[in-house]
Amino acid sequence: MKIVVCVKQVPDSAAAIVVEDGKVNWGDAPIVINPWDEYAVEAALQLTEKYGGDVVALSMGGDKAKEALKHALAMGCSEAILINDPELAEMDASGAAKVLAAGIQKVGDVEMAIFGKQAIDNDTGVTPAMTARVLGWPMISLISAVENIADGSIKAKRFMEEGNQIFESKLPAVASIVKDYSDPRYPSFMGIRKASRAEIPNLTAGDLGISKPENKVKWFGVDNPPVRDITNEKIEGETPEEIAANLVSKIMEEKVL
């Protein structure tokens, strides 16, 4: 079974991000693999460990995206591909989906394309379903466990707001993974060594046989959120009851209940 796992490079979730001169600036915060995509890589690896096959990590981005791919390789992916083409910079989600779909097709014979739930930079969470639609494959989102894969079909459990759905779907399919699946493994020493030596091929739009998809979403710019001016007030009291009485009176005055 061949699985493609799509990974993105993002600034660390703890980064203090500010807008300066109309641009997003995360200072010297490290750039890491998108945390949700680590779960996707883990799921892909566990599936091929159980059912055989290979995991190809795929990313679209600049040179920095190589670090996300190296992390995926260090975790155990057998191959990594970077779609790196200045032509394809500043792409919206629908454009990214079209390019990733072309990348998945280029790999060929893929039974599952596994995505993270959401990228923590732009917070859109729409690329997986868009890619599924471009490929014409079923979208099986928010998978928390896979029960079985056999005869071109997958039986799995997915998260919904109201509970879980146990379902069966034909493959190939696009899946996204939630954290209940399993904690992502740490890269092994051997894995890190292998990843550091790996040559990651750069593909261009031309290599994929596509031209630049047209952006549908136009950005007018970014800004810092309005500063919230919060007065901190410590609630004191001699006993829990006294503290509670003081706090509850304050909250009642806020008229939020």
Place this chain on the structure above:
Amino acid sequence: MAKILVFIDQYKGEAGMASWEALLAGKMLADKLGGGLSAVIVGSGVEALANTAFHYGAEEVFLADDVSLADYRAEAYALGLAKATEAADPEVVLFPTTTRGRELAAMLAIDTDSGVLVDATEMDVEDGAVVATRPIYAGKVIAKVKCEAKPQIITLRARAFGKPEADESLSGNITKLDGLMAEADIATKVLDTEMVEGGVSLTDANVIVSGGRGVSNNAGLEVPGDITDEKEIEIWKATQGFGLIQELADVLDAAVGASRAAVDANYISYAHQVGQTGKTVAPDLYIACGISGAIQHMAGMRSSKVLVAINKDGDAPVFKEARYGVVGDLFDVLPAITAEFKKQLGK
């Protein structure tokens, strides 16, 4: 006429407040753009819901109602939605930012060769098009975006567009859609559903009481003798702590939230997690108990109106963003707070 189409996200015939908020936001756009307001409902046996949509302002409902739509399956729902979009020919399609809403908006964008603006918190109209404000980088940055194709597809953050009110005197027209997917053509089959315990939905909640790792930290609690395993003792203590949180939540009709540390330690299920990798919430009142206030947690609840923090450690970062802070042990303070609210609210 610039028609606005709103997707009503129903499950087993019920829709959450976020869908009605989307109708209210749609009404605002329809007034500015000078068009009508329609809704689309996809499901099985959901005609009754059309009436609720009329009460919340829809003038017309497109109904994709078929047994094949009893369970949520993305492809089947996406086709129903695409049929409604074709029939309504809207300028703008709005969705609540729920899991299904987000997914179907994405699929519709590809089906109509458009794009999607996700999780908008504000909308303005400029030159006949919608300019949406959306938080990115977990709310650390605000972006202004526009969808330059037709239809403009936008998902809306819960509680960001006001409180809708139903007017039972309103009614409208229902248009039934056909050409839906035949069961044999749907690639997924649902075998079973496991429902989680009900309770107030986090994203719709007006009040949230959340617990963190601190809920298991009570040395004074007497653990039943038959629990000896260290992890089991910790979970047992956490259950007592979340019990206190639940009691306060019950008095306030609040939803129960949690930090990732509490979820990772198996104190409570992931569905309750608030933060960058959990839910983004914006209640009027958020009470954080035994939560330190890590940046990834604050990212999910920063836009709460009034934040109250209860923490043993007076230096915990959560106090910097809290309107009211109580430095104390949650096991001592919470029961007293619950009792006081009961008294003051007359419950």
